[in-house]
Amino acid sequence: MHPVAWIVWSAAAGIVAMTTSNPFYLVVLIAAAAVVHSSHRRPGPSSRSFRIFLLGGLGAIVLRTALVVFGTVDAENAAAAALEGSRLAALLVVFGTFNSVADPFGVLRLAPRRLHEPALAAALALSIAPRTIAAVARVRQAQELRGIRIGRLRSLTALAVPVLETGMEEAMTLAESMDSRGHGRGRRSRYRPERWEVASGATAIVSGVCTVAFAAALLAGRGGLAPSTFPLRWPDVSPLLVVAAAGFALPGFLPAGRAA
């Protein structure tokens, strides 16, 4: 799958998540992202970070709902808060999926020269989550061999300090390696340019179409995109938009092709 196809998919899914807080659409979107993750995830720590983002999404819902205590606490308010949290959760899951299926440095190679530095910063930032997660597992296990059980607050430094230090060192080593090998020095060539295969094209096109569907609904003010919880009742659901949300699962059924 061409890396740009993943960018298009993620951006489109993200935009859709921004347009609506309707839980039906969001749940379908999240499920679609999970399908894509499970079939296209890359081996290694980045795919484990998907689970972390999923948990983060759940955490967002819970936290956002809990904030209701600062105002009037009733079912309507809580439901409204939960819907807001769901939107954030969907964004996190989409991001987690992108992190797990697309190699940030594979994407970086395609960046035009002008955008080279911000693209590099973005690639490094994207690689931090999986690297940190891998480091946490390693450090925790090593500390346990010493008899230090990482659980209580006091022993958190035994986890946090090495993980942060390792993270910094790894980021520095990576940056050094890239610079030593000429990154950003001038005109680049492409070893094996990723071809726009059918799968990539289909992903990009379908993502675009689904986004248009939601955008149109937003402009027309229809489809129950922003359900009100006052009074508390089931939101309107347009079957067309449910299908559009489900459309984001398409890449999950397409062959991976050469790993990008």
Added chain:
Amino acid sequence: MSEAVLYRSVSFSYPGVRRRALDEVSLSVPEGAFALAVGPTGSGKTTLLRAANGLVPHFTGGTFSGRVVTGGRDTLDHAPRHLADVIAYVPQDPAASFVLDRVEDELAYGMENLGVAPAHMRRRVEEVLDLLAIEPLRDRSVRSLSGGERQRVTIAAALAAGPRILVLDEPTSQLDPQGAEDVLAALQRLVHDHGMTVLIAEHRLERVAGFVDLAIGCAAGRTTVGSPAEVLERIDSGPPVARLARMLGWSPAPLTVREARAIAGRSVIVPEAPVPAPDPFSPGAALLEADGLVAGYAEREILHGIQLRLFEGEVIVLMGRNGAGKTTLLRCLAGVHRPAAGTVRVRGRTPRPGVDIALCPQEPESVLYCETVAEEIAVTLRARGVDGRSEDELRRFGIEDLAARHPRDCSAGQRLLVATAAMVAGGPAVVLLDEPTRGLDPEAKAGLARFLRSVAEGGGAAIVATHDVELAAAIASRVVMLAAGEVIADGSPMQVLGDSRVFAPQMTRVFGAGWLTPEQVAAAAVPV
């Protein structure tokens, strides 16, 4: 231009550090030379190498004076990326320097940055795949590679970009003896047949001394340059043949097995085999018993039925090629990895990791988090509920004078010892060490040997997984060889190492099976 890399009065100190890492270094590495930088950790070797491609000072900051001219370009005026077409730098830790996912893409990365034409890139990638014998790995994810495979891929990626100068920091540290020899031989071919200039830093001199034509001795930031024989004569440690030469007064010191045989042939008479020590080693009770161990991971089985006994007072050295299953075996023995079949018993019961048996994993520095070395040890002692003093634990390694230092202020070799000490402090009688010698300079290695002897003498026992043949010759009471998940040899060092072409220590290669260390030979040698 006959100098590949020229250092002119280079002085450098890292930011915030008063002591100079490089002190008025002036030397030249001629084009086409195979140069070796040698010296203890903290002596400036790595800084010297990193100054060649501009990482020092562009990436480090600090105070820099003097000039380094690489391939005709001043490194102060050129950032590392603008030197990438003439010089490639291969760092110590390959894992953290991989940029892309697939091996093949990683190999091409440097060439892409240099704008090499695609057809040319394809050819070069194939060439380096063959040169480093990594063709079967081309589609693999870099994260799935073993340590040795990673090292080869990093070297291949550096070579693919086609620089004239190659700088490598401890390139064979993770390779088994055969793998190390293959890589060094490939580098030598590049120097001799293609006129490349190679500059490497290496601690295990027995591996490289025969290949290099120029040596740079580093000590406290200052350098001395000369032929390998000249430089190694001045430093305390050297390959075993050089140490033997010093003991027997041979001059000039031989650097290779071949040279040593030539000199030995006409200078000394050495008996066929050493007289057995008056007190033959007799092990005590069985501390660890492993039977029928079958273990692996989701994708494949690694150990296919291991049987092993460890007795009181033994130091077993576990050897085998990369990927043979050494780490998996240690983890099973420590009780960290659950075997699919078979049993492990320590003193008759299932081992509790950290309690009955201590495991120090590869690259243990990542556990350090305290302000002082003494505190690191104290933390482990507390966690294990053991009453003890940090100083005593450190003394076992010979590093008690580091007690008040911050771990990050120690040299790399010292830090490794501190981390190892932190992992095994106050621990149980059985100690398992996974590749503890990687990155250890000779002085730190001596500290490790000291610790292992103290374990054995204290009624405990240790298993050390390592590629370091000379360390095995020096401290092992038994050698176990692993291949493809099975034990293929288990006996005394004389039997196992003496019998092997690949794993034989230098003394064995010169004087025959039975001779393991220079001290042993020197004691028995009779001058002609």
